[in-house]
Amino acid sequence: MWQVHYNIMVVLDLTFGAGGHSKAILLSVPDVMVVAADRDPIAFQMAQRLAEEYPIQAFCRPIIVFQLTSETRNSVTNM
Numbered sequence: 001m002w003q004v005h006y007n008i009m010v011v012l013d014l015t016f017g018a019g020g021h022s023k024a025i026l027l028s029v030p031d032v033m034v035v036a037a038d039r040d041p042i043a044f045q046m047a048q049r050l051a052e053e054y055p056i057q058a059f060c061r062p063i064i065v066f067q068l069t070s071e072t073r074n075s076v077t078n079m
């Protein structure tokens with residue numbers, strides 16, 4: 001059985017906005033994964049575009065994008 005170990009840093013950018021911080025991190029930190037989210041659908045679209053710019057490259061620098069829906073927001077705020 002093969003086991004492969006990668007050392008990557010995972011950054012959560014939960015207020016993605018225009019993505020300036022996420023992009024700066026992707027450009028300056030090697031082997032980083034940015035997980036981006038934002039409640040604003042326009043920001044979410046911008047995050048998707050940035051994710052297309054940084055497809056998975058040997059498990060480095062991918063972005064996983066998800067959107068906070070009103071349902072998930074409520075479940076977080078009701079905890």
Ligand SMILES: C[S@@+](CC[C@H](N)C(=O)[O-])C[C@H]1O[C@@H](n2cnc3c(N)ncnc32)[C@H](O)[C@@H]1O
Binds near residue numbers: 068
């Ligand atoms: C000032 S902008 C962030 C700027 C971003 N860091 C950049 O580099 O462009 C703030 C963002 O946070 C988002 N936001 C604020 N509160 C939020 C919440 N509770 N859940 C998800 N997104 C939120 C807003 O929709 C907005 O896009």
